[in-house]
Amino acid sequence: MSYIKCRDLKLGYDGQVVTENINFDVEEGDYLCIIGENGAGKSTLMKTLMNLNRPMGGTIEFSDEIKKNEIGYLPQNKEFQRDFPASVEEIVISGCLSKCGWRPFYNKSERKMARENMKKMDILELRKKCYRELSGGQQQRVLLARALCATGKLLLLDEPVTGLDYKVTCEFYGLLSELNRSGVSIVMVSHDLEEAMGHANKILQIGREQVFFGDKDAYLLSESWKSFHDHHKSHVHRSSAQEAAGKAEGGIKLIKGYDLPHDYDVSGERKEYDAGYRGMEGTETTGMDHSSGSGPDKQDPGDKDEKRGAVE
Numbered sequence: 001m002s003y004i005k006c007r008d009l010k011l012g013y014d015g016q017v018v019t020e021n022i023n024f025d026v027e028e029g030d031y032l033c034i035i036g037e038n039g040a041g042k043s044t045l046m047k048t049l050m051n052l053n054r055p056m057g058g059t060i061e062f063s064d065e066i067k068k069n070e071i072g073y074l075p076q077n078k079e080f081q082r083d084f085p086a087s088v089e090e091i092v093i094s095g096c097l098s099k100c101g102w103r104p105f106y107n108k109s110e111r112k113m114a115r116e117n118m119k120k121m122d123i124l125e126l127r128k129k130c131y132r133e134l135s136g137g138q139q140q141r142v143l144l145a146r147a148l149c150a151t152g153k154l155l156l157l158d159e160p161v162t163g164l165d166y167k168v169t170c171e172f173y174g175l176l177s178e179l180n181r182s183g184v185s186i187v188m189v190s191h192d193l194e195e196a197m198g199h200a201n202k203i204l205q206i207g208r209e210q211v212f213f214g215d216k217d218a219y220l221l222s223e224s225w226k227s228f229h230d231h232h233k234s235h236v237h238r239s240s241a242q243e244a245a246g247k248a249e250g251g252i253k254l255i256k257g258y259d260l261p262h263d264y265d266v267s268g269e270r271k272e273y274d275a276g277y278r279g280m281e282g283t284e285t286t287g288m289d290h291s292s293g294s295g296p297d298k299q300d301p302g303d304k305d306e307k308r309g310a311v312e
Helices: 042-049 079-083 088-100 108-120 136-150 166-181 193-199 216-220 223-231 233-238 240-244 301-305
Strands: 002-013 016-027 031-035 057-062 072-074 154-158 185-189 202-206 210-215 246-248 251-253
Touching (some): 002 042, 016 057, 016 185, 016 202, 031 166, 042 185, 072 136, 088 136, 108 136, 136 154, 166 185, 166 193, 202 216, 210 223, 216 223
Parallel strands (some): 031 185, 154 185
Antiparallel strands (some): 002 016, 002 057, 246 251
16 A cells, blocks of 8 residues: 655755656555755655645645654754753653644543553653753654654654764664564655665665665665765765674675675675675666766755754
C-alpha cells in the first residue's frame, strides 16, 4: 500500500525553483532515506510533504490510510528549540493536538498514548523534568515520542541526529529501526551515508532534479551512487565513524550491521564504500536512475525558513 505518491514535483521557495521532476512512492513499512548535496531541496521536500510549503508543480497524493495531520514530523533541531520552557510530558502530549479538534483538553486515551510513547522511548521517568534541562539525545527521544503521538504509521525526520554525539546517534537510529520493524514507515533526510546504507530499504537522491529512486541494493550498483560517493569521498575518509568499518566474511561489514553483496570485491587497503566498481560496467540495475550528478552547491532556500518550535 502506498501512503504517499509524488509525481513530477517541482519544488522551490519565494518563486525560485530548487529541484524538479521528483517522482517517488512511500509504501507501508518503507524506510526511505533522502540524500543529496547541500541546497538540493531535501528540507523543502519534507516541508512540502507536511503541507508547510506548496509545490510549484506536480502532485502529492496521500492514501486514505494517512491524513495530512496524522504524520509525525521531526524538523531540524535548532538551538532555540533546545531551550523550550515546557515539561517533557507537555511536549510529548502536544503531538495529540491534531486529534483534539475543538476540544480544549486532552482526553484519557490521548494521555494514555503519551505515557505509552514516553515509556517506549525510555523517558517516562523524565516526564516532569523541563525540556531545556535534558541532554541532546534525551531531547530527541522526547520529540520522537511526540511525533508518535501524532501517528503510528508514518514518520518524517529532517536530519534528526544533527548535533548529537556518535554514541547517542547510534542509539537514536536503533530506536528508528525498532519502530520500522514494528510497522512504522520512515522517511528521513540524512547526510550520514553510513546510516542510509545501513538501515534504509529505499533511497531517493535529489539534486537540481531527481537523480535516483529505488531499492538500496540497486542504488549501490548504480552510477548515481558511484558519482555521489566519489564526490564525498574525502569527507567520508575524515569521518571517525568510518574507522569502525572493516572487512567481514561475505562482504564489507558496516558499523550498523549491513553487509554489502558479494559482488562488492575489495582489495588492498580498506576503502569505505568503494564497493569494488571493477567489472561493474554494463551491469543492469533496477530503480529509476537518472544519474546526471548532484544538485547545486548552494543553500536550500527552504532551510532559512526553519523557525518552527519543537512543539509547534
